[in-house]
Every structure is written in C-alpha cells, then in structure tokens.
Amino acid sequence: MMLNDPEQTGGMPEQPEVGFAEPVTAATAPASPTVPAALAAEGIPTRFACFVTGTDTEIGKTLVSSAILHKLVQQGVRACGMKPIAAGAEERDGVLHNEDAAMLREAGNVNLPQHITTPFMLREPCAPHIAASLEGVTIEPVAIMTAYAEILGASDATVVEGVGGFCVPFSDDFDSAGLAVQLNLPVILVVGMRLGCISHALLTAEAIISRGLVLAGWVANQVDPDMRFVDENIAALEQRMPAPLLGRVPRLDQASAAQAATFIELAGLPGWPATRA
Numbered sequence: 435m436m437l438n439d440p441e442q443t444g445g446m447p448e449q450p451e452v453g454f455a456e457p458v459t460a461a462t463a464p465a466s467p468t469v470p471a472a473l474a475a476e477g478i479p480t481r482f483a484c485f486v487t488g489t490d491t492e493i494g495k496t497l498v499s500s501a502i503l504h505k506l507v508q509q510g511v512r513a514c515g516m517k518p519i520a521a522g523a524e525e526r527d528g529v530l531h532n533e534d535a536a537m538l539r540e541a542g543n544v545n546l547p548q549h550i551t552t553p554f555m556l557r558e559p560c561a562p563h564i565a566a567s568l569e570g571v572t573i574e575p576v577a578i579m580t581a582y583a584e585i586l587g588a589s590d591a592t593v594v595e596g597v598g599g600f601c602v603p604f605s606d607d608f609d610s611a612g613l614a615v616q617l618n619l620p621v622i623l624v625v626g627m628r629l630g631c632i633s634h635a636l637l638t639a640e641a642i643i644s645r646g647l648v649l650a651g652w653v654a655n656q657v658d659p660d661m662r663f664v665d666e667n668i669a670a671l672e673q674r675m676p677a678p679l680l681g682r683v684p685r686l687d688q689a690s691a692a693q694a695a696t697f698i699e700l701a702g703l704p705g706w707p708a709t710r711a
C-alpha cells in the first residue's frame with residue numbers, strides 16, 4: 435500500500451500531466467464526472483473544500499488558492515476563501531487590510547464580513563504566534579471553527595489557505611497542522627519550485643499524512659524564475675510524492691488567479707463540482 439493509498443483515503447483518480455507553459459485546455463482536460471441524473475434533477479449542490487498549504491512562506495499559496503476559487507466561480511459555484519490567520523495587516527480607513535485576504539475575497543463570490551473569513555487579522559508581518567502575542571491575542575481553534583461553520587453555511591465551496599509552511603506555531607498548543615486536522619479537509623500542497631524544494635515537499639507530505647489527513651494533490655509553482663533543472667526536479671517529485679500533480683504554474687508576468695487557473699486541473703478531486711448532464 436502506498437503511504438497515501440487512494441484506495442484507503444476515499445479514492446483519487448489519476449491526474450493528467452500538465453506541462454509548464456501549457457495551459458490546460460478543453461482538449462487536454464479530462465472529462466468532468468457528470469452528476470447522476472437524479473441528483474442533478476433535485477439541484478443538490480456538490481460541496482468542495484480544501485486546505486492549501488505550502489513548502490514555505492511566499493511560495494504561491496495565495497495564488498493557487500485564488501486560482502482554485504476562480505475555477506469554482508467560473509463553474510457557477512458559490513465559492514468562499516478563508517485565510518483564518520493573517521499576519522501583516524495595515525489599517526486603511528479604519529479597517530485592517532491584508533493582501534492575502536483581499537486576493538481570496540476578490541477571487542471568490544461570497545461576501546462575508548472579514549472577521550469571518552479572517553478571524554485572526556494581525557498587524558505585524560512576522561510569525562503568527564509572535565504577531566498574536568504582540569497584540570495580547572491567543573490564536574485558538576474555537577474562533578476559527580465557528581467562523582468556518584458560518585462560511586460553510588453561506589457557500590458551496592471553501593478554500594482555506596494555511597499560513598507559511600505546514601507546521602507554523604500559533605500558540606503553545608496549537609499550530610497550522612493542528613488547524614488542518616481540526617478542519618479535517620483534504621490538503622493541497624503548493625511546492626515552491628526552487629533549490630531544496632524536493633526535501634521540503636517530501637517532508638511536508640509525510641507530516642500531512644502522518645496526521646491522518648488526505649493529501650489530495652500538489653501543485654508545482656515556479657517561484658524562482660532562475661531555477662535550473664525544473665523539469666528534473668518535478669520528475670523527481672512525481673516519482674516520490676504520494677499524491678497526484680495537479681498542475682505546474684510557470685513564472686507568470688501577471689500573477690493573477692485567472693492566469694494561474696489555466697495551469698491547474700482539479701476535476702478529479704473529491705467534491706469538485708461536476709458538469710451537469
């Protein structure tokens with residue numbers, strides 16, 4: 435049995451290979467599963483949710499999360515992003531502003547108050563447990579789970595962006611891995627393609643799976659425009675990662691959700707909205 439054997443984790447069809455600078459097109463994308471006729475007739479919406487983590491900070495989690503939201507919105511789904519903890523916010527007209535939270539909001543189509551989509555909006559751009567302690571705040575799961583429940587009620591799809599890498603501390607007894615466990619969502623790992631990423635990716639995959647979570651897939655994101663042997667690095671990861679490659683996002687001129695979305699294929703993921711027959 436593989437470490438993250440699809441047979442044991444709910445079933446994940448094999449994913450297509452997606453090449454750099456080769457957007458997924460209708461011709462190359464696999465056919466979406468169709469909704470059973472009875473279900474479609476009743477208009478029962480499918481529900482998709484995932485937790486997006488990364489091999490590090492600043493490696494494309496927000497870009498990929500926004501791209502996923504963009505695809506969901508394009509399919510007519512009520513999709514909402516959540517950035518439960520944001521460290522690095524400035525006050526604008528009396529309201530705290532964080533770039534990740536803003537990008538996720540723009541990519542989704544469900545308008546909820548910011549204290550729901552980002553229950554912990556912290557000013558200092560530093561490790562979250564430090565940013566929280568500077569404000570005398572304790573980052574705790576209850577507030578996040580309560581907000582998440584509100585989002586579930588208002589949307590059909592939710593994309594939760596983690597913070598930094600997978601094991602970022604929030605407090606003495608709560609961290610980003612613990613949050614993923616509480617949410618119990620399939621995890622999508624964004625691998626920032628740069629020297630050293632293979633070990634980071636494999637260690638992160640191990641950490642995800644060892645907590646009993648499903649690693650739904652990974653995305654290769656070319657953060658370093660000068661990285662050498664990108665194809666070889668991706669090939670090494672494809673051989674070793676216990677989950678499918680969902681796409682390869684090249685270095686983009688304009689790192690927009692719409693542009694990144696063309697390089698990611700999610701049709702095989704559990705709960706991904708099906709094409710209605």
Ligand SMILES: Nc1ncnc2c1ncn2[C@@H]1O[C@H](COP(=O)(O)OP(=O)(O)OP(=O)(O)O)[C@@H](O)[C@H]1O
Binds near residue numbers: 493495597656686688
């Ligand atoms: N493929 C890409 N092409 C061009 N720019 C990119 C690409 N991926 C990410 N970037 C840029 O790199 C920066 C970091 O990306 P992003 O904010 O998505 O990372 P992150 O992992 O969410 O960071 P954080 O840990 O702060 O949440 C952003 O300015 C983004 O526009």
Ligand SMILES: [Mg+2]
Binds near residue numbers: 495496595
């Ligand atoms: Mg981010």
